[in-house]
Amino acid sequence: MLELRKDIFADERDDNLKEIGRGTQRQDMLGHVTGTSTYFDDHKLQGMLHLKVLRSPHAHARLRRIDTMEAERSAGVRRIIRGADVPRNLNTLLSLINFGKDDEPSLAVDKVRYKGEPIVAVVADSPREAYEAIAKVRVDYEPLPAVFDVEGALKPGAPVVNETYPKNTFVYHDVYDHQKLRFGDVERGFAEADHVLEQHYQMSPIEHAPTETNGSIAAPDTNGRYVVYTSTQALFFSLDTCAKILDVPSNTFHFIGGTVGGGFGGKVDTLTEPLAILGAMLTGRPVRYQLGREEEMQFGSPRGAERIYIKDGVMRDGRIVARKIRAYFDSGAYTRLSSYAVVKCVAHLPGPYTIPNVHGDVYCVFTNRTPATAMRGFGVTAMDFALECQMDKLAHLVGIDPMEFRILNAYRDGDMKAHRREAKNTALIECVQVAAEKAKWPLREEMRRMSSRKDGGGSRAAVSPTPLEPAPQGAAVSQQRTTYDRAPPATIQPPPPTPTPSPPRPPAPSPSHGATRFSSVFGTRRR
């Protein structure tokens, strides 16, 4: 048990937290009802410029030539930014926690991989002048075959979406093209089952549609730093991402946020800050980059679509004896957070039920669709929808009331979960009992008496014998680990030419820089 030194904070608050059942006013409500809550776009800065990006009209195309000559001469244009101007034009969000390879440029260089991918940014005196200049950028595209289907992307000969992952799948544990879960022997379970039910579920992408679109304003501060007002949901995550992309120490930035006009997961991708800051570095002026509504709806990352196959073996008495799941997460053209969603999903299998044989294969697949991201329980929400549909169908199949069917199969304290952790503090049975009562749904007395705290463990705590599988063939794909020691990154791209003029560089970072950056990811305080 962690001991808290409460004496240190004795004057800050008392420990009387008995707030349930009492009305408490939210601290930000007065600001909301008087319109004085300050969102990122409510900052009016002297001499502010406006950044807009040219987006790809193709889902997949090679960029043969980008001609910005006419755009540069367009009225009000202060600066055109191309991929070569971005110090580290390749990143993946979770590199901050050493997960995955850098695969996404801030501005496309050689190829565009989804419709709407940014190619060139224009910084101008007004949004209108920025748009007018964008219309004058000439891009010579060579359209490439595109793939929009998760299983199509895995077929031999499918177009390679993202060269960082040539098999169109994220790579787990350096070798696997998917995340696996093996617990017991599902094939034996199916052989013993009275019924086997196979179903397939397809989700659609969902746009978060926050009322405030994604955006940020970056402004040069004195002392070589930059102040960034942002709509981000993940302030320090965005700050560290910008430090990496712009190749400066994270203390170069003062991020101000927290008042977000709706997020729901759609504001964690650091979509606008790197270019806004780079614009401010290159022009020496405050730069505002806000997505329009069409950009937000069409190109802001959505909840990813998932395709899920479930095969269940169930006994006549209602016990589920085997569950096999194969699922494909549509990550779109880049990883962003889908790799993590897959891990979360697999840890959640087979749902809150005790099933002795579970087999899961979940793929994070790259397609030429808009990159997907976080949204409200992502990784679990869609899988749960599929699992609970499946539970209703299984209950119907064996002729058992669906509520009682869930109580029968619910995990209980002491049971072994498929990822080999003991189930503790379980409460599914109680949840179903309360839900049934509220819905006036009749449960048999026997079911009303069941408890999550009784009859768990014992044989239910065992890990059934799990057959070994042959190790994957072929040489291990080496996972790129992002270093924090300022060593030159290993990129798959040729080094970009030196931008002219180069952005003003703050003083060289101290050796402790990496530790600082890492600590802010985990929220620990630097000493």
Place this chain on the structure above:
Amino acid sequence: MTKTALQFRHNGRDVALFVDGGVNLLVALRESIGDMTPKFGCGQGGCGACSVLIDGELHLSCLTLAETVNGRAVETLDGLKDGPNLHPLQRAFMEQFAAQCGYCTPGMLMAAKALLDRNPSPSRAEVIEAISGNICRCTGYEPIINAVLAAASGGRARA
């Protein structure tokens, strides 16, 4: 770019400014006057976050050319309070948890004010109709409807 001279009443105060041709009222209010209470949500008249009153009538400021309000009276959320005292709608929104992220709130309050100004005791259906042009993505409308009804009845009967 050609500038147009413009004069109107903003929350009871006369203002005069020059605006670029084609500029909408939302931009004029936010950037020229510095009234940040109307919000940009879509620029297409789809979300209602920019709602203001023009001569007492509800309008979407993002679809209103700034020059068309010359000589007229524009009210925004910034003018809803009476000095330090909150308007009954503002109090009701606070008490009924009728805002979460707060971004739709300025438009929502102006739509509600437009309703109560012409109909002091609306039915639930009339409240729903009145805020039907305002999108909220967080709270789910129910607390907002209840807050408007509570403000309408002066807090005597909670909806």
